[in-house]
Amino acid sequence: MKEYPLALSACSELECLKAENALLSDALRLLPHGMCAFDGQDRLLLSNALYRKIWSLPEHAVLPGTTFTEIMLHTPGHETDRSRSQPLLEPGSEGTRRREWALDDGRMIEVVVSRRADGSCVALCDDVTELRETHERIAFLARHDLLTGLPNRVVLLEELDRALMDISCGAELALLCLDLDRFKPVNDTFGHAAGDELLRQVANRLQACTNASDLVVRLGGDEFAIVQTGVSQPRNATMLARRVIDSLSLVFDLNGQPVYISTSVGVAVAPFDGADTTSLLHSADLAMYRAKSDGHGTLRFFEPKMDAEMRARRSLEADLRLALGRGELELAYQAQVNAKSHVVCGVEALLRWRHPRLGMINPLDFVSLAEDMLLIVPIGRWVLEQACRDAMTWPASVRIAVNVSSIQFRHGSLLRDVLGALQDSGMPAHRLELEITESLIVADAQQALSSLRELRDLGVSVALDDFGTGYSSVSYVRDFPFDRIKIDRSFVSDVDTNSVTQAIILAVVELSRSLGMSTTVEGIETQQQLQIVQQLGCTEVQGYLFSRPCPAIEITDIIQQLSFAAVKEP
Numbered sequence: 001m002k003e004y005p006l007a008l009s010a011c012s013e014l015e016c017l018k019a020e021n022a023l024l025s026d027a028l029r030l031l032p033h034g035m036c037a038f039d040g041q042d043r044l045l046l047s048n049a050l051y052r053k054i055w056s057l058p059e060h061a062v063l064p065g066t067t068f069t070e071i072m073l074h075t076p077g078h079e080t081d082r083s084r085s086q087p088l089l090e091p092g093s094e095g096t097r098r099r100e101w102a103l104d105d106g107r108m109i110e111v112v113v114s115r116r117a118d119g120s121c122v123a124l125c126d127d128v129t130e131l132r133e134t135h136e137r138i139a140f141l142a143r144h145d146l147l148t149g150l151p152n153r154v155v156l157l158e159e160l161d162r163a164l165m166d167i168s169c170g171a172e173l174a175l176l177c178l179d180l181d182r183f184k185p186v187n188d189t190f191g192h193a194a195g196d197e198l199l200r201q202v203a204n205r206l207q208a209c210t211n212a213s214d215l216v217v218r219l220g221g222d223e224f225a226i227v228q229t230g231v232s233q234p235r236n237a238t239m240l241a242r243r244v245i246d247s248l249s250l251v252f253d254l255n256g257q258p259v260y261i262s263t264s265v266g267v268a269v270a271p272f273d274g275a276d277t278t279s280l281l282h283s284a285d286l287a288m289y290r291a292k293s294d295g296h297g298t299l300r301f302f303e304p305k306m307d308a309e310m311r312a313r314r315s316l317e318a319d320l321r322l323a324l325g326r327g328e329l330e331l332a333y334q335a336q337v338n339a340k341s342h343v344v345c346g347v348e349a350l351l352r353w354r355h356p357r358l359g360m361i362n363p364l365d366f367v368s369l370a371e372d373m374l375l376i377v378p379i380g381r382w383v384l385e386q387a388c389r390d391a392m393t394w395p396a397s398v399r400i401a402v403n404v405s406s407i408q409f410r411h412g413s414l415l416r417d418v419l420g421a422l423q424d425s426g427m428p429a430h431r432l433e434l435e436i437t438e439s440l441i442v443a444d445a446q447q448a449l450s451s452l453r454e455l456r457d458l459g460v461s462v463a464l465d466d467f468g469t470g471y472s473s474v475s476y477v478r479d480f481p482f483d484r485i486k487i488d489r490s491f492v493s494d495v496d497t498n499s500v501t502q503a504i505i506l507a508v509v510e511l512s513r514s515l516g517m518s519t520t521v522e523g524i525e526t527q528q529q530l531q532i533v534q535q536l537g538c539t540e541v542q543g544y545l546f547s548r549p550c551p552a553i554e555i556t557d558i559i560q561q562l563s564f565a566a567v568k569e570p
Helices: 013-030 049-055 068-073 129-143 153-165 183-190 192-209 235-248 277-294 304-323 363-372 376-391 406-411 414-425 438-443 445-458 474-479 499-514 527-535 552-568
Strands: 034-038 044-047 077-079 095-103 108-115 121-127 173-181 215-220 223-229 252-254 257-259 262-270 299-301 329-338 344-355 359-361 399-403 432-437 461-467 484-487 518-522 540-542
Touching (some): 153 223, 183 257, 192 257, 304 344, 376 414, 414 445, 432 445, 438 461, 499 518
Parallel strands (some): 344 399, 399 432, 484 518, 518 540
Antiparallel strands (some): 034 044, 077 095, 108 121, 173 262, 215 223, 329 540, 344 359
């Protein structure tokens, strides 16, 4: 008689067999896998309910004795790597094998088969559809942009590596780098959801502009790239770039809101502009930056001098970061005089950079650089502090005018910096005048005008600089009571010969007078120019006729000399 464990000793052999069968039945039912077992002739011995459910088999197909081939006739799908009628493992073989089946309903079933030497086997089955979809999604996201569905930089690098290998076989390749113009205002005005929708529409238009052999990639932000192969270059790259520029210049519809943007395109052609992926990308980027700096909706091809210019810019950036701490920045001052009496009313502070190797650098070459790097904030703070200290050595009737950047306004520290400069120097607020340009107001009119009112409340005066050269909206003058309007020097060069120029200056003077504002005309270099602007009613003048920009110690002498001369005039 068969022996059983102590716990079953009291049971009869039949009862023990029933207990074993019940235990096996529960194990098959609770097993988290579909399970089946076949004998050496591939006839079904047993299976659980989950096995039948996974394969969507009818009940008669899972009766013991059913052959594997018969079961396969009821399987709505196909094996992914072998024909579905082939046995799970060849008869007589032994071991474990993993297989995968694709069902007609789209599900994916994974099967792990363990076969013994006598030919019998046990198989575990799992529906891995969700797992496979997750893996495919992860793989897709690793190579594609989630927002637009376009390939990403990983794919771009792979495609460039592959395509550049064909260059030696006579193939031609162009890489186009694109940066959207005026994209940030869309985000700022309509919100990031609108910005995302705009990027999706841009992606669709780019794909519509290209051929099936072209690769369109989103690099990130508002930057895209296109790899063009299999066509003659640079002619076809030019044609493609112009199609892209024309397409993206058309109106976009963002939930009923019409929006206009444009794009700057830089093109590099292999192997002339780069024989490897890194250098080709670098060349296309440089061309794109040049296109962006040259204006909206512009196309530029890479030129070797761009690399030299960019290297020089990077070197200048590195030096500029250290310039303030090294004491290389300094201020020059130019007198602003009463148009009639020639008495000095104010002095404008002008930033200079005395580079230890390059000498005196033109402000046009480094002020915009300082703005791009946000260095204009600490530099602007130093200018305010130094200018106020120097002004305290001049007569109390002379104000100091300081130019401020829109970056200083957006940074939010200008009011604090002004207060600090006034407190440290002890200078009254009414002696400080801040000069701003129209572009500062255009960037964010509401915020700019609010900040200007806070400064006016301190007693600081505000001048609108370079009037007539920017957007020139009279609404700015209406919405904010500027103390002064400065007429740009470009209107003075031909004021003695051009009646239209005279009429424009007169109109500005009359507008200013009616609003209680003063006018300062820049660029006065001759007596004739001075006489004409005097006749037109300008309040103050500034230019080489009275003084060139000079150090603080020299401007003190100029103030005294001009004041003495004004007293001696009859």
